[in-house]
Structure formats: structure tokens, C-alpha cells
Amino acid sequence: MPHRRGVAPARSGPHxxxxxxxxxxxxxxxxxxxxxNCRLLIARPQGSGFAVVDAFSRIVRLGEGLAATGRLSEAAxxxxxxxxxxxADKLRRRNVTLSRAVATEACRRxxxxxxxxxxxxxxxxxxxxxISAEEEARLAVLGxxxxxxxxxxxxxxxxxGGGSTELVLLDTAGPxxxxxxxxxxxxxxxxxxxxxxxxxxxxxxxxxxxxMRACVAESFAPFAARLPKVTGQRRLLGTSGxxxxxxxxxxxxxxxxxxxxDGLIVPSDAMRQVSRRLAGLELSxxxxxxxxxxxxxxxxxxxxxxxxxxxxxxPAERLGIADRGIREGILRRLMQGRYA
Numbered sequence: 001m002p003h004r005r006g007v008a009p010a011r012s013g014p015h016x017x018x019x020x021x022x023x024x025x026x027x028x029x030x031x032x033x034x035x036x037n038c039r040l041l042i043a044r045p046q047g048s049g050f051a052v053v054d055a056f057s058r059i060v061r062l063g064e065g066l067a068a069t070g071r072l073s074e075a076a077x078x079x080x081x082x083x084x085x086x087x088a089d090k091l092r093r094r095n096v097t098l099s100r101a102v103a104t105e106a107c108r109r110x111x112x113x114x115x116x117x118x119x120x121x122x123x124x125x126x127x128x129x130x131i132s133a134e135e136e137a138r139l140a141v142l143g144x145x146x147x148x149x150x151x152x153x154x155x156x157x158x159x160x161g162g163g164s165t166e167l168v169l170l171d172t173a174g175p176x177x178x179x180x181x182x183x184x185x186x187x188x189x190x191x192x193x194x195x196x197x198x199x200x201x202x203x204x205x206x207x208x209x210x211x212m213r214a215c216v217a218e219s220f221a222p223f224a225a226r227l228p229k230v231t232g233q234r235r236l237l238g239t240s241g242x243x244x245x246x247x248x249x250x251x252x253x254x255x256x257x258x259x260x261x262d263g264l265i266v267p268s269d270a271m272r273q274v275s276r277r278l279a280g281l282e283l284s285x286x287x288x289x290x291x292x293x294x295x296x297x298x299x300x301x302x303x304x305x306x307x308x309x310x311x312x313x314x315p316a317e318r319l320g321i322a323d324r325g326i327r328e329g330i331l332r333r334l335m336q337g338r339y340a
Contacts, residue, residue: 028045028096029041029043030100030101030330030334031126032325034162035190045335050335062080062106063110063191066106066163068194070109081123099334102130104163134184136326139333143332144237145177145237147322152172152173153230154235155170160303163186169228183222187306188302192215192302209301213305216309220313235316236319241296246275246300246304249291271311
């Protein structure tokens with residue numbers, strides 16, 4: 001049965017020493033623009049952490065069609081800028097003093113990525129930093145590592161995105177986990193789905209699930225060759241829409257509930273069962289599953305394939321689920337006076 005554990009860079013604001021800037025800052029904000037989602041978190045410092053005062057999340061599919069054309073489409077750009085305008089309005093209304101907005105794989109890969117970044121700034125006032133895959137991985141770990149199960153030996157944290165998947169091997173011997181090794185593959189739920197020629201409304205072709213899984217496993221091979229031998233318990237923690245969605249299906253939730261998901265620990269075999277069940281459904285059947293719906297129905301199979309490849313790579317008995325990651329990592333850095 002699943003159980004839960006206890007939950008234990010900057011563009012805006014005047015130029016000033018870090019300490020005085022921190023003292024004046026009342027609200028901090030982190031924006032994560034991914035290949036599939038646009039997410040904003042606004043918070044204020046509270047104790048050793050922070051309290052969320054506002055949030056926003058929207059599926060924008062910025063990377064839709066990118067695999068075929070190498071460019072961000074005009075329709076995807078318009079959807080994304082519309083979401084970013086909402087974010088900009090929230091930043092103004094909340095009087096955010098210090099914020100950082102980052103963009104990831106879609107903007108790294110697109111030939112018109114730089115033009116998109118300029119247009120976003122002109123139309124919304126938001127500066128987007130296109131971060132490297134390594135920084136993306138480190139921010140995700142910083143934001144969610146507190147949910148790792150206690151234990152000795154290395155732990156693996158992963159982030160399944162829309163355009164890429166990051167794997168991070170951690171040493172948790174010290175007070176703060178340190179990165180031992182990391183790997184990024186250009187396969188996320190959008191890029192992997194589109195690579196098989198399945199459009200948004202098209203069904204996943206027969207046999208595609210196993211092909212997806214094999215494709216991802218091949219891309220993991222260099223990292224797999226570097227992984228240490230582990231004799232004891234393997235610890236595994238995932239952060240992404242894929243794992244939170246599959247965990248919701250596992251629990252049989254009628255609608256998504258972050259309080260039930262963030263910090264949940266699920267038997268890996270149970271997640272494999274959910275994965276296989278969803279992969280066996282037609283598109284219309286997946287769309288009817290609570291917590292998936294029409295917006296995720298076409299992409300969830302690719303997420304399942306990536307997750308299974310990770311479970312093969314790092315066969316832990318249990319999987320920790322984190323509904324936190326890059327945005328929380330950015331906020332922690334900002335509140336520590338670190339802006340990149």
C-alpha cells in the first residue's frame with residue numbers, strides 16, 4: 001500500500017547587495033516554461049522554507065510540432081504568450097520584488113527560440129533564461145530532494161518533461177545531497193510521442209509503447225554504464241506531470257489533489273501496472289480516466305514508456321512522488337540570495 005513521508009535567477013528588482021535585497025523582498029517568484037507546460041509559483045519566506053501566495057499552471061504545448069520542423073509554431077507561440085501574459089499580470093499584482101523565469105528544452109532546440117524569447121519580453125515584459133539541461137536537472141533536485149526516503153547509498157531523482165528527461169544520481173551522505181552524476185535525454189512526453197508520427201488526435205500505433213520504451217532505454221545506455229552497483233535498498237524519486245498523474249490514477253482520485261500526491265511513496269510494481277493499463281487503452285479510453293482527460297490522453301503513453309525505462313534502469317522497490325521541482329528550486333536559490 002502507498003504511504004506518505006513527512007514533508008520536511010533574478011531579473012526584476014533594483015540592483016543591490018544580496019542581503020539588503022532579501023530583506024526588502026516580500027514576494028519571490030519562479031516561472032518554469034517547459035515544452036508542454038507553463039508554471040508560475042509566487043511565495044514569501046517562512047521559517048526555513050516558504051509559503052505559496054499564488055500559483056498558475058497551464059498546458060501550452062510550446063514544443064508541439066518541433067520534432068518535425070525544428071521550429072516553434074505560431075499557434076504554440078500564441079498559446080504560450082497568452083499564458084505568460086497571465087503570469088506577468090500576477091507578478092505585477094503581487095508586487096514581486098525578485099523573480100526568475102526559465103525556459104527549457106523546446107527553446108534550447110528551436111531554431112527560432114531566440115526570436116521567441118525576444119517576443120515574450122516585448123509583449124509581456126518577462127525575461128526568459130534558456131537554461132542548460134544540467135541546470136534544469138540541478139534545479140529539479142534542489143526543489144524536491146527533501147522527499148527522498150531516508151537511507152544509505154546513492155539515490156536517483158528523475159524529471160520527465162515535455163521535450164527531455166533528466167536523471168540525477170545523488171550522494172546523500174552529507175547534510176545536503178550532492179550530485180554524483182547526471183544525464184539528459186531529448187525524449188520527453190511530447191518529443192517521444194511526435195517521433196512516432198502520432199499527432200494530437202491520432203491513436204498511438206500498435207507496438208509503439210514497446211518501441212518508445214526501447215528508444216528511451218537506448219538513450220539511457222551511456223548513463224547506465226556509469227551507474228554504481230547497489231547491494232542495498234535503491235531509492236527513487238520522480239518529479240513531473242507523468243508521475244503525479246499516474247500516482248493519481250493509482251489512488252483512484254476523481255480529480256487531482258496535490259496534498260494526496262506530493263510525498264506519496266508507491267510500490268514500483270503498482271506504477272508499472274497503471275502504466276501498462278493506460279498504454280493498453282485507446283485514446284478515447286484514456287481521455288475518460290480521471291486526472292488524465294483529453295489534455296493528457298495523447299501524451300501519457302510516452303510518459304509511461306519513459307517511466308518504465310527508468311524503473312528498468314534503477315529497479316527500486318518503491319517510487320517517491322514529488323509535485324515540486326524546478327520552480328521550488330529557483331525559489332530556494334532566490335531566497336538564499338543566489339540568482340543563477
